[in-house]
Amino acid sequence: MSDERSVVVVGAGLGGLRVCEGLRRLGFDGSLTLVGAEDEHPYDRPPLSKEVLKGTRPNPPVLRGVDELAELGLDLRIASTALELDSVAQQVRLADGEVIGYDVLVVATGARPRPWAMGAGAGNVWTLRTAEDAAGIAAVIAERGRLAVLGAGFIGCEVAASAREMGCEVTLLEMLPTPLSRVIGVEAGEEIARRHRAAGVDLRCGVTIEEVVVEAGRVTAIRLPDGAVIEVDGLVAGLGVVPNVEWVESSGLLVDDGIVCNAVGETSHESVYALGDVARWVNVTSGRHRRVEHWTTTSEQATIVAAQIADGTHERRPLDEVPYFWSDQYGTKIQCLGEPSGTADVTVVHTGPNGDRPLFVYSRAGLMVGVLGFGLARVVMRLRPLLAERAPVERALKIAAELHPVVPA
Numbered sequence: 001m002s003d004e005r006s007v008v009v010v011g012a013g014l015g016g017l018r019v020c021e022g023l024r025r026l027g028f029d030g031s032l033t034l035v036g037a038e039d040e041h042p043y044d045r046p047p048l049s050k051e052v053l054k055g056t057r058p059n060p061p062v063l064r065g066v067d068e069l070a071e072l073g074l075d076l077r078i079a080s081t082a083l084e085l086d087s088v089a090q091q092v093r094l095a096d097g098e099v100i101g102y103d104v105l106v107v108a109t110g111a112r113p114r115p116w117a118m119g120a121g122a123g124n125v126w127t128l129r130t131a132e133d134a135a136g137i138a139a140v141i142a143e144r145g146r147l148a149v150l151g152a153g154f155i156g157c158e159v160a161a162s163a164r165e166m167g168c169e170v171t172l173l174e175m176l177p178t179p180l181s182r183v184i185g186v187e188a189g190e191e192i193a194r195r196h197r198a199a200g201v202d203l204r205c206g207v208t209i210e211e212v213v214v215e216a217g218r219v220t221a222i223r224l225p226d227g228a229v230i231e232v233d234g235l236v237a238g239l240g241v242v243p244n245v246e247w248v249e250s251s252g253l254l255v256d257d258g259i260v261c262n263a264v265g266e267t268s269h270e271s272v273y274a275l276g277d278v279a280r281w282v283n284v285t286s287g288r289h290r291r292v293e294h295w296t297t298t299s300e301q302a303t304i305v306a307a308q309i310a311d312g313t314h315e316r317r318p319l320d321e322v323p324y325f326w327s328d329q330y331g332t333k334i335q336c337l338g339e340p341s342g343t344a345d346v347t348v349v350h351t352g353p354n355g356d357r358p359l360f361v362y363s364r365a366g367l368m369v370g371v372l373g374f375g376l377a378r379v380v381m382r383l384r385p386l387l388a389e390r391a392p393v394e395r396a397l398k399i400a401a402e403l404h405p406v407v408p409a
Contacts, residue, residue: 003030003311008092008100010082011108012036014044015276015298017063019106022306024072026314032074033100035092037109039079040131041069046295048134049158050328053141054166060131082109085251087269104271104309107259108302109244111277111293116150116237118209124218124234128155129241137236141166145233148172148222150209152179154327156238157192161329164199171202171230178205182342188360188372192329199330202230243278243291256280258291263318265305273308275301285320285388286339294325322387335380338362338370338387347393351376351404359400363393371396379403 007023009016012034020034036042043060051057069076081095085105092100113127124140126133137159140147144167149160152174160172176182178189179196196203204224213221213229221231243258254260254268258280265273265281275281276298280291300321307316327334344362351357352375359379362370367390373380382403383396 003028005103006031006033006101007104007106007309008033008035008102009106009108010035010092011106011110011276011278012038012042012076012078013108013110013276013298014042014063014295015110015302016106016108017042018299018302019108019275019306019309020072020074021064022303023310026306026310027312028306028310030103032072033077033102034074035077035080035082035094035100037079037081038130041066041076041078043131045129048131049128049155050162052131052134053138053159053162055138055142060134082247085248085253085272087251087253087272090271102271105273106305106309107248107267107272107274107278108276109247109278111241111243113237114239114242116239118212119219119235119237122212122214122217122219122235124232126234126236128159128236128238137163137234140234141168143233144168146171146231148230148232148235149238150235151238151240152176152192152203152205153183153238153240154180154325156236157196157329158327159236159238160196160201161199164196164201165330169202170200171204171232172196173207173209173224174203174205175208176205179203184336184340184372185342185344185346185360185362187346187348188340188358191358191360191374192334195330195332241277241293245278260289263320264308264316265301265319266308273305275305281319283320283323284318285322288339290339292323294323296324297321322384324384332375333377334372334374335377336370336372337380337384338368340370340372344369345393347397349397349400351379351400357404359404361393361396361400366392366394368393368396376404 042063047060084093119125141163146169147163148171149156164170179192181189210225211223259274261281263282263284277293282289340362347361349359357375360372371383
């Protein structure tokens with residue numbers, strides 16, 4: 001029997017497209033509309049801060065080619081911004097005035113970079129979220145320009161690493177004592193800092209920008225509180241992200257640092273789901289509501305949402321994954337599992353010929369909550385089951401020592 005429901009997915013990034021793919025794979029043959037704000041077909045974002053900035057590929061890879069998208073039978077609306085959700089009438093109003101009705105709605109509008117007010121309007125100040133952003137930054141890097149990066153989070157660190165690898169003069173500025181100290185702790189943050197400084201990045205922590213010098217619509221220098229002046233050809237602001245929830249705030253959906261969802265993506269309103277960077281799900285393993293900004297989590301959530309919507313006898317399950325993310329910097333893959341934190345207990349295991357491949361094991365009350373490794377894929381992935389069961393940290397340390405020689409600290 002044909003499914004006559006109309007499903008509308010707002011957000012044509014990874015999460016939105018994966019929901020559409022999942023629905024068709026599970027046999028959904030109803031109307032399927034995918035709405036995207038960018039004037040681009042769905043593409044993969046992780047390469048923006050790596051291959052695209054370094055010029056090894058001019059554009060990020062599309063997630064599906066034009067012919068492959070056609071096979072999904074989508075009503076694809078690119079360059080279409082959703083402005084308002086009427087959850088009672090079950091309608092989405094677009095920026096061009098068009099109103100699209102739905103039986104089931106999936107919100108996958110992601111998040112946008114937090115703006116930097118001091119550099120507003122300058123032509124050589126970017127955040128990094130879109131292919132257009134990456135193209136502007138890549139042009140500075142290609143000219144071996146002087147690049148300043150404000151914020152040493154993972155995006156800021158990847159931008160700095162890519163630019164430095166291409167021969168740019170890079171200044172990386174961070175308000176905290178070390179990069180990423182709130183997310184992965186001071187110990188791992190110090191290792192990140194060591195690698196950037198060894199590569200020649202001028203990393204300055206515990207600083208803010210006092211003043212910017214703007215000439216002809218471009219930032220030419222930044223002044224720090226201590227009076228230091230740094231001349232720049234471009235600046236990237238990596239100050240975190242804000243979930244794109246404004247367009248649903250009058251709809252009655254529960255919003256609290258993202259759209260609040262249960263463990264299968266259902267929101268506070270019937271027939272509306274949310275996923276990805278815009279959504280805050282509960283994980284049944286940890287019992288915590290979190291908005292997780294990881295590629296793998298978004299993909300997992302999309303699979304779950306598609307299974308919830310599609311009719312049939314297929315498996316339906318809640319979110320119970322161990323969160324995973326990675327970062328590539330200076331030829332080393334940094335991988336993290338679980339929920340590391342600057343407030344957790346951290347045990348550092350030094351491995352590698354010179355102790356230069358460290359493993360950081362995070363715990364609370366003696367039980368594992370996270371693990372992060374530098375070039376230690378086999379070790380990190382082997383510890384995944386232990387994280388799922390919140391195993392004692394001693395077990396993790398024993399397994400790590402068996403898999404990789406430990407260098408005394």
